[in-house]
Ligand SMILES: NC(=O)c1ccc[n+]([C@@H]2O[C@H](COP(=O)([O-])OP(=O)(O)OC[C@H]3O[C@@H](n4cnc5c(N)ncnc54)[C@H](O)[C@@H]3O)[C@@H](O)[C@H]2O)c1
């Protein structure tokens with residue numbers, strides 16, 4: 001058991017990420033008590049029944065008053081409104097941190113909205129599934145997975161250290177990155193693949209109108225590739241819009257690659273295609 005680092009943690013949005021963080025930290029002993037706040041009362045009831053949280057608070061104000069640390073785990077475009085509402089009710093010395101998938105704009109919003117004496121530390125666990133809600137949460141989600149913290153010039157050093165130790169207690173390998181670099185990196189390795197998976201399902205479903213029931217024939221390839229298209233639409237709408245600049249650059253680059261591929265398929269250029277696939281395979285095989 002880890003020595004408690006935090007007495008009372010309030011989780012705003014007790015879904016997959018908020019619920020898993022609560023479970024991991026209660027399980028490791030790093031946090032003593034967890035209060036949950038969620039605008040979906042059914043989900044909050046489930047979280048309480050499953051023991052993901054110790055208490056369910058009826059409002060943001062009630063939920064954060066006694067908090068030593070607040071963990072924000074709501075869709076990224078909801079964060080600013082949540083922080084604006086809870087800010088007046090935080091105790092001095094409280095740490096606010098988050099698990100959102102986009103960092104630059106979100107970190108700037110939080111730093112601007114929180115009062116002096118309250119520290120903000122941006123974070124992003126690089127772990128998840130295509131499922132949502134408290135019932136989908138599990139304590140082992142972050143074990144052995146990266147967590148990126150995105151401190152800025154004004155981040156409080158002691159708060160940063162506490163948040164780092166919490167993620168380590170949850171089993172994560174913690175790394176730091178500046179927020180904009182974070183957004184460019186994860187636009188490439190996380191946000192673009194989700195956009196491509198959503199679009200692929202549309203493309204195949206559209207052809208299914210002509211050839212009835214094509215999706216029923218889908219096997220390993222289609223299913224592996226499109227698992228992430230089962231992810232929550234609100235979460236991904238928010239990520240696409242909040243990381244718009246880096247994502248647009250990558251969507252353009254991806255469109256260029258597809259256009260080149262299309263042209264070589266049309267012209268029957270087997271040498272080019274084999275080399276293209278060979279390079280992709282080598283790069284993919286190098287990922288550890
Ligand atoms: N799912 C993943 O793979 C993953 C991985 C890393 C980070 N994230 C990030 O974590 C955050 C949460 O994602 P999740 O997968 O846990 O989603 P989720 O849908 O499982 O949980 C989000 C919860 O927030 C609640 N909520 C939404 N708006 C709210 C508001 N205004 N006030 C209070 N509660 C509100 C919802 O009712 C829901 O229970 C997002 O910012 C997402 O970008 C997700």
Ligand SMILES: O=C(O)C(=O)C[C@]1(C(=O)O)C=C[C@@H](O)C=C1
Nearest residue numbers: 101125126127128129130190228
């Ligand atoms: O494995 C999945 O289901 C995920 O999509 C997890 C995933 C990812 O793209 O790797 C999704 C979003 C996050 O912000 C972090 C992790």
